[in-house]
Amino acid sequence: MAKKTVKFVCQNCGYESPKWMGKCPQCNQWNQMVEEIKAPKRKGFFLHTEPGSETKAAPITSIESKEEKRTKVDFWELNRVLGGGIVAGSLVLIGGDPGIGKSTLLLQVSAQLAKRAYNVLYISGEESAKQTKLRADRLKIDTDHLYVLPETDLSMITQAIDELNPGFVIIDSIQTIYHPEITSAPGSVSQVRESTAQLMRIAKTKGIAIFIVGHVTKEGSIAGPRVLEHMVDTVLYFEGERHNAYRILRAVKNRFGSTNEIAILEMKESGLEEVQNPSEIFLEERTKGASGSTVVASIEGTRPVLVEIQALLAPTFFNMPRRMASGIDHNRVTLIMAVLEKRAGLLIQNQDAYLKVAGGLKVDEPAVDLAIAVSVASSFRDQPTKADDCIIGEVGLTGEVRRVSRIEQRVQEAAKLGFKRAIIPKNNLGGWAPPEGIEVIGVSSIQEALQVALGG
Template identity: 90%
Template sequence: MAKKTVKFVCQNCGYESPKWMGKCPQCSQWNQMVEEAETPKRRGFFLHPEPGNETKAAPITSIESKEEKRTKVDFGELNRVLGGGIVAGSLVLIGGDPGIGKSTLLLQVSSQLAKHGLNVLYISGEESAKQTKLRADRLNIHTDHLYVLPETDLSVIQQAIDELNPGFVVIDSIQTIYHPEIQSAPGSVSQVRETTAQLMRTAKTKNVAIFIVGHVTKEGSIAGPRVLEHMVDTVLYFEGERHNAYRILRAVKNRFGSTNEIAILEMKESGLEEVQNPSEIFLEERTKGAAGSTVVASIEGTRPVLVEIQALLAPTFFNMPRRMASGIDYNRVTLIMAVLEKRAGLLIQNQDAYLKVAGGLKVDEPAVDLAVAVSVASSFRDKPTNADDCIIGEVGLTGEVRRVSRIEQRVQEAAKLGFRRAIIPKNNMGGWTPPKEIQVIGVSTIQEALEAALGG
């Protein structure tokens, strides 16, 4: 009898070792090495096999390019995030915190596709068929083209896909599916890698769109090996607070469209509903005439979104003042506060500082720098900002205000929502015509911006 060989695999990054180690040498995580049985290497597969034809190198000019066939759903926001609809033969990974609404979203999308005459197969590895039916009843889903299969064995799932030949498949979730030829437990690195590879082959060979749900770790990334995100065509993150009604669907990878596109959805008793104008949602509860509040036009994917930046400064009682930021990078906040102290003469080293992006949105582009600086200065001086101002610009370490991209779209979005003034970098002033209903003020330094926004 052949000796059984084993290996130890890191459940965080997929690193393999012939012996157990307490700390993974690749990702530096502790207690992540799990024993798994060695499986024989199998021959790879072609993603687009054609019987009788061998794959050969060809000049790129001789390859025929054509538009991918897309299927649109009733959620216009989801169509935009995916680049114009669901591409046939694509493999889409969607991740999010437990209870955020991933299963609800995909069940609603499945229903919309089924109503258009497509056969949809919903694989539930975490719930029974009755539990899925209860959710469908709550969402008022009643269609004969939606099939539910509570199964975790990949071979049974593959057989069901072959028999039904659906146009759309949902796997909920990938961590519960296991390949019968792999000895390790479901959810392990080997299982996730092999099952995803098999599903990718099915999607490409049968030209069927497959959505797979992935669990996330406490750090917010997809659980399992990083190769999982590299294998799929699109990666979507479903974000939001569980106690907040609004959800953000963000594309972080998309081979068929733009990345960093976002869709705003609202969770209601009847399911998720799309928000047509997210800027109004983020600004509807804004208090006018409040110190420490500014509005910035941030670009999310291909469209501008107006969000409110809030800052609160208070004298500290500690040797080291506290700095906290929600929805914006902490390092960016500390950098801007250092620039304010050095270049604008604000003595804020003895102040606790708390910054927040209202509405739960996360912004990470440089164009929000100037709005953060004005918010901090407004709270420190206890001087309210003008409620009709929109502030846009990147701040450099020498106190200069640098140009940002797509300024015309940002200013037009501000004008559309009734803002009367836009404070922007002076280098962005030329080459375009601002709307007549908004006054555009160009500034070149952070001192000029504070003068324009706060009067000094």
């Protein structure tokens, strides 16, 4: 018998080595090298053609291009995140924290597709058929076109797909699926890579849309090799806190639509329900007349969303003041506080600062800088901002307020929700007409913005 050859594979980045190492030289992570038996090399295949068929180079002008066939679901928010619906033959990866609602979302989507007479195959690698049925009963799902298969062997899954020929397949989750020809354990780099490649071939050759669930690490990224996110067509992150009713489905990669789109869903006893007007939801519990509270119109994907930014400053009892931020980048908060101290003359170096975005949303764009600065100054001076003010703008290191993109959409969203004033960069004033009912004030510096928003 031929001697088995082994290799050591990093479970974090996929780096391979002929010998064991305590620290991976590629990703610098410790104790991630796991011994695996080398599998025999197999002939590769092109994922977008039938196995065995030949492909030849062709001029790009001779290639036919047409709009992808899409299937819409009842979640219009999900349709928008996917770029208009589910594309036939696409491979979609959904990641999120344990218990956030990934399985619930996909089971609801499966039921919506099955009610339209599409055959849907739900592969459960983590739960039995009875457990899946209990969740379906709780969600009041009752349709004969939804098939459940508790299986982790990829060869058996492939056989079931060939027999049923479904229009949609759900894999829950990819870390539990194993390829029988690969000797490593399920969830390892080799298993995840090979299983995903096999599912990609099935999706492209049969025109089946496949959703796969991916576990996440404690840092919040998809577990397994980074190549997993490169192979799939769409990557969605399901975000939110388990003790918060609202969930955010965020697209970070989409070959068939825009990236950075978000869908906001609410978890209820009957399952997930979409939120049609997220701006109203995030502002409904806002306290009027409180200091340290401002509203900013943030762009998430293609939609403007109004969110409340809260700040609380208090004298510190430590040698090093604390800076804590939830929903905002900590480094952005530190930078803006330094600008306020240097350019606006606020002595806040001896103040503890706590900032958060109300509602659990995460904002990460330069247009929220001015709202953060006004919130900090409002809390420091204990001066409330006006409840009907919306503050938008980027703050530079010299204290200037810089222009932001898509200002017209932001102001229109603020006017729609009843805001009376919009404080925006002065360079954004030209080239468009403000909507009725809202006063637009342009500012060029952070001192001028504080004068308008706080009166001093």
